[in-house]
Each structure stands twice: as structure tokens, then as C-alpha cells.
Amino acid sequence: MKKLGLLTVVVCGVLLLLKTAEFADWGDPNSPASRHLSPYFLENSIKDSAVPNVVTAVLADYRGFDTMFETTVILAAGLACFFILRVRKTEKPKSTYYRHVPTATTLRIIEGAVLPEQSKVFKRIDSVWVPFDLILATTCKAIIPFIQIFALYVIAHGHHSPGGGFQGGVVLGASIILMAISRNLGAAIAHLKEKTTVLMAMIGVFIYAGTGAFAALAGKNFLDYSTLATVLGVDEIMARSHGILIVETGVAIAVMAVMVWIYYNLSSAGKQDEGL
Amino acid sequence: MNWQIDLITLLLVIICGIGAISVKDLLGASILLGAYSFLMCVLWAVMGAVDVAFTEATVGAGVSTVICVAAVFQTTRRAKN
Amino acid sequence: MSQHYPALIIVVPLLAALAAAAAGWINKRYCFPIAVASLAASFVSSVFLLGRVIRVKEVIYEMAGWTAPIGIVYRVDALNGLVIVVVTAVALVNLIYSKSAIEEDFPDKMGTYYALYILFATGLAGMVVTGDAFNLYVLMEIASLTGYSLMGLRRDRATVSALNYLIVGTIGATFYLLGVGYIYIATGTLNMAEIASFMSQMSDSGSIRMAFVICLAGLFIKMAFFPLHGWLPNAYTYTPTASIGLIAPLTTKVTVYIMIRMALSVFTPEFSFKTIELSGAIVWLAIIGIVAGSCMALAQKNFKKMFTYIIVAEVGYMVGGFWLGNRAGISGSVLHIANDALMTLALFMAAGIFARKIKGEEISDMQGLFRKMPWTMAAFVLGGLSIIGVPPTCGFFSKWYLISGGIEAGNYYFVGALLFSSLINAVLFFRIFEVAYFEPFSESHGHDHSHGHEAVAVEEAPLGMLIPFYVVAISLVILGIFSGDLITKIIYFAIPAGIV
Amino acid sequence: MGEILDFIIAKSNYWSYVVLMMIGLYAMISRQNYVRKIIGMSIFQTAVILFYVSTAVKEKAVIPIIAHGHGEEANAAIEASQYINPLPHVLMLTAIVVGVATLGVALSLAIRVYQKYGTLEENEINDMIREQ
Numbered sequence: 001m002k003k004l005g006l007l008t009v010v011v012c013g014v015l016l017l018l019k020t021a022e023f024a025d026w027g028d029p030n031s032p033a034s035r036h037l038s039p040y041f042l043e044n045s046i047k048d049s050a051v052p053n054v055v056t057a058v059l060a061d062y063r064g065f066d067t068m069f070e071t072t073v074i075l076a077a078g079l080a081c082f083f084i085l086r087v088r089k090t091e092k093p094k095s096t097y098y099r100h101v102p103t104a105t106t107l108r109i110i111e112g113a114v115l116p117e118q119s120k121v122f123k124r125i126d127s128v129w130v131p132f133d134l135i136l137a138t139t140c141k142a143i144i145p146f147i148q149i150f151a152l153y154v155i156a157h158g159h160h161s162p163g164g165g166f167q168g169g170v171v172l173g174a175s176i177i178l179m180a181i182s183r184n185l186g187a188a189i190a191h192l193k194e195k196t197t198v199l200m201a202m203i204g205v206f207i208y209a210g211t212g213a214f215a216a217l218a219g220k221n222f223l224d225y226s227t228l229a230t231v232l233g234v235d236e237i238m239a240r241s242h243g244i245l246i247v248e249t250g251v252a253i254a255v256m257a258v259m260v261w262i263y264y265n266l267s268s269a270g271k272q273d274e275g276l
Numbered sequence: 277m278n279w280q281i282d283l284i285t286l287l288l289v290i291i292c293g294i295g296a297i298s299v300k301d302l303l304g305a306s307i308l309l310g311a312y313s314f315l316m317c318v319l320w321a322v323m324g325a326v327d328v329a330f331t332e333a334t335v336g337a338g339v340s341t342v343i344c345v346a347a348v349f350q351t352t353r354r355a356k357n
Numbered sequence: 358m359s360q361h362y363p364a365l366i367i368v369v370p371l372l373a374a375l376a377a378a379a380a381g382w383i384n385k386r387y388c389f390p391i392a393v394a395s396l397a398a399s400f401v402s403s404v405f406l407l408g409r410v411i412r413v414k415e416v417i418y419e420m421a422g423w424t425a426p427i428g429i430v431y432r433v434d435a436l437n438g439l440v441i442v443v444v445t446a447v448a449l450v451n452l453i454y455s456k457s458a459i460e461e462d463f464p465d466k467m468g469t470y471y472a473l474y475i476l477f478a479t480g481l482a483g484m485v486v487t488g489d490a491f492n493l494y495v496l497m498e499i500a501s502l503t504g505y506s507l508m509g510l511r512r513d514r515a516t517v518s519a520l521n522y523l524i525v526g527t528i529g530a531t532f533y534l535l536g537v538g539y540i541y542i543a544t545g546t547l548n549m550a551e552i553a554s555f556m557s558q559m560s561d562s563g564s565i566r567m568a569f570v571i572c573l574a575g576l577f578i579k580m581a582f583f584p585l586h587g588w589l590p591n592a593y594t595y596t597p598t599a600s601i602g603l604i605a606p607l608t609t610k611v612t613v614y615i616m617i618r619m620a621l622s623v624f625t626p627e628f629s630f631k632t633i634e635l636s637g638a639i640v641w642l643a644i645i646g647i648v649a650g651s652c653m654a655l656a657q658k659n660f661k662k663m664f665t666y667i668i669v670a671e672v673g674y675m676v677g678g679f680w681l682g683n684r685a686g687i688s689g690s691v692l693h694i695a696n697d698a699l700m701t702l703a704l705f706m707a708a709g710i711f712a713r714k715i716k717g718e719e720i721s722d723m724q725g726l727f728r729k730m731p732w733t734m735a736a737f738v739l740g741g742l743s744i745i746g747v748p749p750t751c752g753f754f755s756k757w758y759l760i761s762g763g764i765e766a767g768n769y770y771f772v773g774a775l776l777f778s779s780l781i782n783a784v785l786f787f788r789i790f791e792v793a794y795f796e797p798f799s800e801s802h803g804h805d806h807s808h809g810h811e812a813v814a815v816e817e818a819p820l821g822m823l824i825p826f827y828v829v830a831i832s833l834v835i836l837g838i839f840s841g842d843l844i845t846k847i848i849y850f851a852i853p854a855g856i857v
Numbered sequence: 858m859g860e861i862l863d864f865i866i867a868k869s870n871y872w873s874y875v876v877l878m879m880i881g882l883y884a885m886i887s888r889q890n891y892v893r894k895i896i897g898m899s900i901f902q903t904a905v906i907l908f909y910v911s912t913a914v915k916e917k918a919v920i921p922i923i924a925h926g927h928g929e930e931a932n933a934a935i936e937a938s939q940y941i942n943p944l945p946h947v948l949m950l951t952a953i954v955v956g957v958a959t960l961g962v963a964l965s966l967a968i969r970v971y972q973k974y975g976t977l978e979e980n981e982i983n984d985m986i987r988e989q
Contacts, residue, residue, distance in 0.1 A: 005886030013879040015567075017872060022563035023542055025867035027916040029938050034915055036545025037426055038944045039937035046923055046935070054921040054943040055327040055950075063947055065420040065429045069483070069495045070951045072371065076476050076499055077958030079378060080506030081965040083469045084516075161922065162326035166950060170334040177342055195382055202375045209372055215421075222364040224422040259339055262961045267346035269968050279866045286873045293877050293900050297884035302892050309896050316903055324920045324941040325910045328949050332906075335957045340899065347964035348892065351971040355890035356978055491948055498955045502962055509966050516973065517982055520966040524885055527898050527959055534952065535878075535905050541945070542912045 049225075049240035051159045059164065060244040064223050067247070068208050070166075071254050075205050078258035082198075085270030098122045126184050126274035140182035147175040155252045159241065165248030169255030176260045185267060185274055194264060194272065197257040204254025208247045278322070285319045300355050302348045310341030362406040363418035363431040366441060367483050369402075370395045374475040381468010389456055392471040396452055396478060400445040403438075403482075410438040411846060417488070425488075426548045432488030436621075436691065436851035439843075440614045441485045443695045447606050447702050448478035454706055454825035455599035458713075462597055463510070470507075470599075477503040477603060481611050490537045490623065491547045493615065494530065497579075501526050504608060507600035508592055518591040525578060525588045532575030539568030540623075549623045556625045560632045569624055569633055573616065580612035582672055583646025590653075590665040598709040601661075606701040609668060610694045613675045617691065620679070626853050630682040640771060643677025646670065647774040651781035659718045660711070663785060664704045667744065670778050671697050677771055678759040684856050686762025691848050692840060693755035696743070699833055700752055703740030706826045707733065710818040720789055724796035730817045734793060736830035741786035743833045746779050751837035758844070870911040877904035891970065891977045895963045902956040906949045913945040921946065 024031030045057035059067050098107045101121055151171035158164030180188035212223035220227045225243025226236040234242065264272055292312035299305050313336030321329035373395030380387040410416055410433055418431040433441070452474065463470045480500030487493050505526070509519035541547060543564040544555045559565050581589035593605050620629040630636055650670030657663040675697070678690035708718075710733055715722045727734045743750035756775060763772040817823060836843070877900060884897025921943035923935060967977060974982050 002887045005883055008886060009879045009883045012882065013875055016875045016878070019539075019563055019567040020868055020871035020875065022567070023868075023871055023912075026870050026911055027867075027914045029915040029918065031542070031912070032545040033542050033912050033945070034545070034938075034942045037547075038545075038942040040427055041943055042921065042923070042937040042940050043935050052923040053327075054923065054940070055946050058943055058947045059950060061421060062423050062428050066489075066492055066495055066947075066951055068371075069492070069499060070954045072476065072479075073495065073499050073502065073955055073958045075375075076473070076502045077961045079469050079473055079476075080502055080962045083466055083473060083506050084509050084962070084965045084969055086466070088465050162330050162920075164327070166954065167327075167330045167334050170331070170339060174334065174338050174342075177339070181342070198382055199379060202379045206372070206375050209368060209375070212421075213368060213372065216361050216364060216368070221419055221422040222361065222368060223420055226422070263339075263343060263346065266343050266350070266961065266964055266968070269350045269972065270965075283866075283869060286869060290873060290876055290880070293880045296900065297880060297888065297893055297897050302890070305893060305896055309899060312900065313903065316907065319907070320910050323910055323914050324918070325913060325946045325949070326920050326922075328906070328910055328946050328953070331950050331953050332903075335953055336903065340957050340960055343961055343964060344892075344896070347968055350968045351892065351977055355888075355893055491951075495951055495955065498959070502958055505962055505966070509969065514986060516966055516969040517986070520891060520963065520970055523959070523963050523966060524894055524898060527902070527963075528882070528885060531902055531905055535908065538905065538909050538912065541909075547944075547948075 048237065049244060050237050051241055051244060053159055053161065053164075055162075056158050056164050056244065056248075060247050061225065061240055064212075064247065067251065068205075068212065068223070071205050071208055071251050074255055074258045075201055078198075078201055078261045081262045081265045085265045086272075087270045097125045099125050124186065136182055140178055144175050144179055147178070148172060151175065151252075151256075155248060156245070158248055159244065165251030166255055168248075169252035170259055172252065172256040173259030173263075176256075177263045180263065180267070185264065185272070188260075189264065189272065192260060194261065197261040197264070200257035201254050201261065204250045204252070204257060207250030207253065211243060211247055211250070281322055282319070285315055285322065289315045289319060301353060302351075302355055303345065303353050305355075306341060306344035306348055309344060310337050313337040313340060359405070359409070360418070362402045362409065363416060363433055363486055364420070365402040366399050366406065366445065366486060367479055369398045370475045370479040370482070374472045374479065377475060378468050378472035381466070381471070385467050388468050388471045392452055392475055393449070395475060396445065396449040399478070399482065400442070400449050403441045403445045406433055407438040407442050407847075410435055414850060426546050426551050429487070429489045429492050430548065431486045432550065433486055434851065435847045435849075436618065437485045437614070439691070439847050439851070440611070440694060441482060443698050444478070444481050444485055444607055444611065447698055448474075448481075448603060450825045450828060451599075451602035451606075451702060451706070454822050455602060455709070457819060457821055458597070458599040458709065462599065473503045473507055474600075474603065477507060481607050484611055485614060488549050489547055490540065490549055490552070494534050494537060497530055497533070500608070500611075501530060504604055507604060508596045510597065514591070515595040515597070518588075518595050522588045522592040529575045529578030532571050532578065534575075536568045536570075536572030536575060539564045539571060543568070549618070552623050553625050556623075556628055560628050565624075565628075566633060569629070570635075572619055573635075576612055576616045576619070577676075580609045580616070580672055580676075581669060582676055583642055583649055583669065586646070586650070586669045586672070589669060590662055593665040593668070594659065594662045598712060602702055602705045602709065605665070605668060605705050606698040609672050610675075610698045613672065613679075613690075614694055616676070617679055617687070621853060626682075626856055630680075636680040636682055639680040640677050640768060643673040643680070644770050644774040646673035647677065647778045651778040654785055655781055658720055660720050660723070660789065661705075661708050661718050663720070664701070664708060667704075667782065667785075668701060671701070674756075674759060674775065674778075677774075678762055681762045681766040681768060681771065682856070683762055683765050684852055685758050685765055687852050687856065688844055688848050689755050689758030689760075689762050691851060692751075692758060692843060695843075696751040696755045696833075696836060696840075699829055699836065700740060700743050703736070703826070703829045703833060704744065706822070706829060707737040707740060710822055710826070714816070714818070720792055723789060723793045726793040728797075729815065731815065732823060733818050733826065736826050738790065739830045739833055741782075741789070743837075745782045745786060749837050750833050751840055752833075754837055754840040870907065874904050874908040874911065877901075877907065880904075889979045891967045891979065892964075894979075895960065895967060898963065899956065899960055902952065902959070906952050906956075909945040909949050909952070913942040915941050 045054045051057040095110045151168045154163035155168030215224040215227040216222045218227040225240045228243050229236050229239035296305050296308035317329045317332040377388045377391045416433045420429045480496045483496035505523045509516050578585045647670045654663045654666035675690045678686045743752035746752045746756040881897045881901025918941045921940045
């Protein structure tokens with residue numbers, strides 16, 4: 001197998017390497033790729049939708065249909081991870097662990113014993129013992145709100161600067177994942193339940209597809225944001241701009257929810273009791 | 277555009293790529309994959325693809341690495357040969 | 358509404374997938390009606406779309422209102438008009454058929470299952486109607502990702518074979534993406550029709566040739582063309598009953614359709630058949646694939662595995678017939694996409710019913726099935742005859758066109774391989790019929806033979822499974838009877854005029 | 858010397874994409890451990906993204922965000938050659954997403970495989986299947 005692999009790789013590699021000579025030089029402004037289609041986008045994105053970040057304009061408007069399916073791919077991945085991994089009925093663990101916070105001692109409570117109530121003093125911790133790190137926990141707690149605000153900025157400012165719904169959504173999801181890593185999975189799930197993430201994922205994709213369907217119902221082609229003009233009371237160009245913002249919001253919600261959902265399932269192998 | 281930076285980063289990316297598939301410790305491999313993604317993101321930022329670099333920084337170096345590490349924790353850390 | 362048919366085929370199921378997944382968390386009873394209604398809507402719109410295509414030859418739908426090279430357009434002509442009807446029909450019929458199997462296999466994940474099922478169908482339907490090379494990649498990934506998960510949840514081996522399939526499938530899809538990149542670097546566009554218009558001046562460009570080879574390699578991996586078929590038998594044998602009726606008939610056929618689409622309307626027939634001198638080699642690979650697939654099918658004891666090797670051979674039929682490069686061969690190949698989707702569906706529906714009743718998947722377990730479920734077996738015989746290629750069934754007609762294409766091209770080895778494979782199929786199916794007809798049924802194998810035949814009570818498959826199965830089996834005959842019309846009214850226009 | 862350097866600079870990106878792709882492909886074919894295969898798959902996909910991004914670069918051009926998008930200068934003519942080609946960037950955003958989605962599904966399948974067989978080595982799993 002190893003030799004076969006090496007042979008395949010060498011043959012493919014040599015073939016591909018030889019053909020690189022045919023390409024236009026790297027950075028050549030006159031290559032067909034730069035001459036044919038992209039000038040239209042660069043010259044017209046402001047005229048068509050008043051979005052200076054051409055990548056956002058192409059992503060959400062000219063090729064918005066691709067992006068809708070990109071969001072669907074993410075949703076499909078979330079559904080797939082859930083479908084493959086999630087187990088509902090889990091046997092109760094033999095023993096559970098609690099930490100007495102003021103003294104930082106760990107208690108192991110065997111089956112049948114009386115469990116202390118969840119309180120500020122006693123906190124349940126994972127059986128795969130993670131050393132309690134005050135600095136880490138406090139820093140993450142302090143930093144998470146700023147990460148989330150930055151994520152919202154990235155989503156909202158995608159028209160003018162790098163970023164947009166997808167990146168913002170991932171950052172937003174990462175903030176929840178950070179919470180799960182720095183404390184434990186239970187803490188994150190207490191903030192954002194699995195059912196909520198699922199519904200948010202559906203709603204996010206629905207915002208995108210629903211905007212498109214609205215355009216189709218209003219008589220224009222699917223995803224044509226200029227139909228929003230009458231609803232929003234602006235001209236067609238600004239309607240496109242706002243339409244992009246709406247769908248980017250949908251993308252952000254869906255991506256954030258699905259990233260968290262995938263993490264919940266992967267880090268606990270579908271049991272969603274404790275992980276990482 | 278600095279071609280020196282470009283070449284050095286390309287070299288580092290290739291080294292990280294080879295490292296990620298050859299170390300036996302899978303946790304190390306996951307982290308090297310994260311490093312690989314991050315260097316890739318630097319490379320793209322240098323090439324002017326800021327949006328792609330941003331996405332790769334959040335997805336490739338961030339979430340992918342985390343879920344890779346999570347999966348390694350759920351399975352095994354050692355790879356035989 | 359009529360101008361929105363191409364969008365409706367995709368968008369209604371997409372929205373329904375969201376609704377079904379959400380319903381799984383709220384009230385599970387709504388999942389099935391939502392799924393069926395959306396796929397039915399999709400099927401109806403595709404039928405209307407085909408009607409319109411027959412009248413106006415080509416329907417173009419511009420997504421977001423942007424015209425061809427700037428935005429993404431859906432372009433439906435006779436070729437994909439036909440394939441889309443097949444895709445949506447198979448998805449709909451199989452969903453109705455597998456309602457009880459889904460309820461049994463995945464009681465607590467029903468909503469997710471329906472959502473994945475619909476998304477898979479959406480991905481395949483989108484791959485068929487899209488007119489944009491990159492959009493096709495995205496939809497291919499939707500279909501693949503959902504496909505892996507639909508496969509991966511049954512018995513022990515299912516996950517391993519799904520993981521292997523995922524790795525191989527990703528290689529295939531990424532090669533396709535790379536091929537699109539090579540096209541883009543040479544032409545600067547992603548719209549299929551526009552690439553084709555550049556092709557006449559580009560045919561000696563190295564990038565385009567390389568793009569052609571890479572795309573084709575990626576698609577061959579995805580469609581399990583010999584010698585890249587290794588992943589298919591294991592992946593399909595261990596797939597859950599409900600999923601296999603969707604995945605097995607459609608994945609390979611849609612990929613074959615994409616190959617035809619790429620060769621005919623992206624790279625242009627001139628380039629694919631003449632400039633690139635690969636068609637001879639591909640036909641030879643197809644010949645070897647047909648013979649090898651048939652022989653390996655003969656060696657199997659497990660009937661599901663046997664069917665999967667038949668799929669490998671059938672892929673050889675379609676690819677080989679297409680690369681003969683003449684009108685008869687290509688017509689046969691396109692007709693065979695439709696026929697084979699239904700035939701494979703019939704086989705795997707039967708396999709699902711058998712697997713439920715006899716709790717085993719060996720051919721020897723099928724003793725006495727004719728007595729136990731005569732109606733099911735009657736339909737199964739119809740499916741088997743169609744695979745073999747016995748006249749009024751549709752399998753005969755596509756084989757007829759393929760063979761006449763082979764004779765026209767003077768490639769008698771291909772003709773020989775087809776006849777050989779038909780012979781093997783006859784042996785395969787009559788072996789099953791023999792076991793099922795002449796050997797007595799026994800609950801516990803090995804003893805109780807002396808009780809005789811009368812003791813066996815008729816125990817048919819539930820009606821919810823039997824009716825869809827009959828719909829498919831009868832449509833095999835109907836498709837056979839009308840295949841002349843299909844060729845002259847639809848497929849004739851699907852093939853560029855330059856090909857004789 | 859200068860010519861050779863120019864040539865290397867002009868093509869080095871394309872070469873390294875091929876090298877990276879082959880590293881990934883080699884890992885997917887030859888490595889026995891599934892997690893390593895999956896890591897190889899990730900590298901393989903990223904290599905293609907590097908290829909696309911490299912096609913977008915233009916010399917002496919800036920990132921594709923139109924300067925002075927609003928205000929008085931908004932109506933000034935835009936010279937397309939001043940900006941990097943945005944289309945491959947858009948495509949690659951989608952490809953990155955597809956990459957992470959595939960990674961997630963692959964890893965969850967790998968976890969399932971590990972739960973059933975207690976190992977992730979392909980040859981050991983094949984041996985176990987054969988013994989059954």
C-alpha cells in the first residue's frame with residue numbers, strides 16, 4: 001500500500017508540476033482569470049449594491065446562491081455529526097466528582113451517596129480531571145464578551161472591511177467553545193442548550209432561503225434582493241445592500257449555532273455530559 | 277509584495293504539512309495542522325486575500341484544530357507507525 | 358409561478374429540510390408529511406419543467422436576477438430535464454417505501470434523518486440542473502456529506518466503510534474542484550455555456566487538457582468506475598435499508614450525468630472526442646470494468662453485495678457507451694441513466710423487503726420465498742428481467758442502443774462485454790429464482806425440511822412497502838414500452854447536432 | 858541569476874500547491890491511522906485553496922475593497938487592474954467551509970469507529986472484520 005501510494009503520488013505530482021509551466025505567471029495582471037469576469041465585479045459592485053468590499057458583494061449577491069448552499073453544507077455537517085454521534089440514553093456514571101470551590105478540594109461521590117446540591121460552593125466537574133486554573137477561568141470569562149462584541153462588529157461591518165456573516169459567526173461560535181474549554185462542557189450547555197443551537201441553525205438558514213423565497217414570491221427571481229426595496233422603503237441599490245446584511249445575519253446565526261453544535265457532539269462523543 | 281516573505285512562508289507551510297502527517301503523537305499532529313492552517317492564513321493575507329485569510333484564521337486555525345483535538349481526546353493519542 | 362420551476366425543484370426541499378429537522382425536536386409526526394410533500398412538489402415541478410423544455414428546448418433561470426457569466430444560472434435542456442425527473446421520482450418513491458424502516462431504525466433521530474434525506478435529494482437535484490461549474494461542486498459536497506452520514510449508521514462495518522468512502526469521495530470532489538480551477542485560470546469564467554464558447558480557441562491549451570483529465574479522474578472516483586470502484590461494494594452493502602434505495606440508484610447515475618454534461622456542454626464534443634485522444638482508452642477500461650464487475654458479482658454469496666457489483670458493471674455500460682462517441686451510444690447511455698436508476702431502485706427495494714423477512718442476506722437464505730411472498734417475488738422477477746435485458750422491460754432497450762452504438766463504432770469487444778454481462782446477469786438472477794422457487798422455505802435453516810410446502814403461510818411485505826415497489830416495477834415496463842418516444846422526443850435533442 | 862529568481866518567484870506558489878496536495882494525498886493513501894488520513898485530507902483540500910488564491914494575485918494591486926466607497930469620490934471611475942481579483946476569494950470562502958464541514962463529519966465517523974473497534978489503525982480494523 002505504501003509503495004502504491006508513493007507511486008500514485010509521484011505520478012500525479014510530476015504531471016501536475018509539468019503543467020504549471022502553462023499557467024500565467026504568478027501575479028500577472030493580464031491573465032485570463034483577471035481579465036475576463038472579475039473587472040465587472042470590481043467596477044460595478046458599488047453601482048449595483050453600494051458595497052465597497054467586493055468579496056462580500058460577490059459572495060452574498062452575485063453568487064449568493066452558492067453562499068446559500070455553503071450555509072446548507074454547514075447545516076448538513078451539523079445534522080450529520082448529530083446523526084452519527086448523538087446518543088440519548090446514557091448510563092449513569094459510577095461516580096461523580098465535585099469541587100469544593102473555597103478550599104479547592106475535589107470530592108468523589110460514589111453511586112448511591114447523597115449528591116451535594118449545585119451551588120456556588122460545590123461545583124460538579126468532569127471525571128477526566130482537569131486541574132482548576134483560576135487565571136485561565138477568569139481571563140476567559142473576562143475576554144468572552146469582547147470576543148462576542150468583535151464578532152458582531154465583523155458581521156455588521158462586512159460591507160466595508162474584511163469579514164462578514166461567516167467569519168463573524170465562527171468567532172461567535174468560538175467564544176462559546178472557549179467557554180466550554182475554559183470551564184467545562186456543562187457550563188457552555190447551560191448557557192446555550194442543544195435544542196436552542198438546533199433551532200438557531202434552522203432559523204439562520206431559513207433567513208437566507210426565506211429572503212430568497214420572498215423575492216420569488218414577489219415576482220422577481222429567487223434571491224433578487226431588489227424586491228426588498230418596497231418593504232424597506234429604499235431604492236433598489238440600497239435594498240441590495242440591506243439584503244446582503246440580512247442574509248449575512250442569517251449566515252452568522254446558522255454558522256455560530258452549527259459550530260457550537262458540532263463541538264458539543266464531538267467533544268463528548270455524543271453524550272453531551274462532559275468533554276475536553 | 278515581498279517575495280522573500282512569500283517563499284519563507286511557503287517553505288514553513290510545507291514543513292508543517294509534512295510534520296502533521298508524520299508525527300506519531302496525534303495530539304501533536306492536530307496542533308501542527310493548526311500551525312499549518314495559521315501559516316496558510318498568513319500566506320493568503322500576504323497575497324491580499326484578506327477575507328479568505330480571516331476565514332482560515334477562524335475556521336482552519338481555530339475551530340478545525342479544536343474539533344481535531346476534541347476528537348483525539350475521544351479516541352486515542354498514539355498512532356502506530 | 359411557472360417561470361420558477363427550476364428554483365422550486367431545489368428551494369422547496371431545502372426549506373422543507375429545515376422544517377423537518379425542526380419538527381424532529383417539536384413533534385415527530387409532522388416529519389414524514391413535510392418530507393413527502395416537499396419531494397412531491399419537487400417532482401411535480403420537474404415534470405412540468407420537462408414539459409416546458411420539450412416545448413422551448415432550453416429553460417434558463419437566473420439566480421438573483423444576474424445574467425449568465427456574472428451570476429449563477431440554472432440551465433435546463435432535454436438532457437438534465439430528463440435526469441431531474443428521474444432523480445426526484447426516485448427520491449419520492451423511496452421515501453414513501455422506507456417510512457416504516459426509518460421509524461424502526463432511527464426512532465429518536467427521525468427528524469434529522471428526514472432532513473438529511475431531503476438535503477441529499479436536494480444536492481443531487483441541484484447538481485443536475487445547475488449551469489455553473491463551481492455551484493456544482495458545492496451541491497456535490499452537500500450530497501456527499503449527507504450521503505456519508507446516511508450510510509454510516511447501522512452495523513459495525515457501516516461506519517468504517519462510510520469513513521473510507523468519505524476519504525475517497527473527498528479526493529474525487531477535490532480533484533473536480535481543482536479541474537474547475539484549471540478551467541478558470543485558462544478562461545476566466547465558471548459558467549458552463551461560456552466555457553464552451555471559449556473552447557474552440559482554447560483546445561490546444563495545456564491547462565484545459567489538464568483540467569479535462571483532472572475533472573474526469575475526480576468524477577471517475579465518485580462514480581466508482583473501474584479500477585477506482587473499490588469503495589463502492591462495502592459502502593453500499595452495509596448501508597441502512599432506507600438510505601440505500603436513495604443512494605445506490607442516484608449517486609453513480611448523477612455522476613455519470615455530470616460526466617456527460619462536462620464532456621458535451623463544457624468541453625464540447627469536438628474537444629472531448631477528437632482533440633483529446635482518451636475515448637478509446639476509456640472504452641477499454643469500461644469493457645474491463647463490465648467484465649470484472651459481472652465476474653465479481655458471480656462470486657458473491659450475499660445478494661446485496663452482488664447487486665453492488667452489478668452497479669459497478671452498469672457504470673461501465675454507461676461510461677463505455679458514452680465514450681463510443683456516436684449518437685446511438687450516447688442515446689443508450691442517457692437512456693440507461695434513467696432505466697438503471699429505476700432498476701437499481703427495484704433491486705434494492707426488493708433487497709430491503711427480503712432483509713426484513715428472512716433476517717439474513719445470503720442467497721441461500723432465500724429458500725421458498727416465492728411461496729411466502731408471491732407478489733413481492735413477481736415484482737422482483739420483473740426487476741431481474743430488466744437487469745438481464747429481456748424485452749418488454751426497459752433494460753432491453755437501453756442495451757439495444759448501447760449495442761448498436763458499439764456495432765456502429767466497430768468496437769466489437771464492447772458489444773461482446775455487454776452480451777457477456779447480460780449472460781452473467783441471467784445466471785445470477787436465475788440462481789436466485791431457483792433457490793427461491795424450488796427450495797422449501799424454512800424458518801430455521803437445516804431442519805424441518807420434511808414438513809413440505811403446504812405449511813408455509815403467505816406473508817407479504819406490508820402494503821406501504823409493496824405499493825411503491827410495484828410502482829417502480831411497473832414503471833420499468835412502461836418505460837420500456839415508451840422508450841422509443843423517449844429517444845425521439847427528448848434524448849434526441851439532448852445530444853449536440855454534430856454527433857451522428 | 859535574476860531570470861532564475863524571477864522564474865522561481867513566478868511559479869513557486871504553483872509548485873508548493875502541488876507539493877502540499879501530494880503530501881495530503883500520500884497521507885490519505887498510505888497512512889494506516891484514520892486521524893492521520895483525515896489530517897491529510899485537510900491538507901489536501903487546503904492545497905487546492907492555495908492554488909485558487911494564487912490565481913487571484915495581481916502585481917501592484919491592493920485588496921479588493923474599493924477605497925472611498927462613499928462620499929464625493931464614490932462616483933470616480935474604478936480601475937479594475939488596481940484591485941486583486943475577488944472571484945477566487947469568494948469561491949475559496951465556500952471551499953474552506955466545505956473543508957471544515959467534511960472534517961467534522963469525518964472526525965465524528967472516526968470516533969464511532971474507535972468506539973466499536975477500540976483502534977483507529979486501518980489494518981487492525983480490517984483484520985478484526987476478517988475474523989468475524
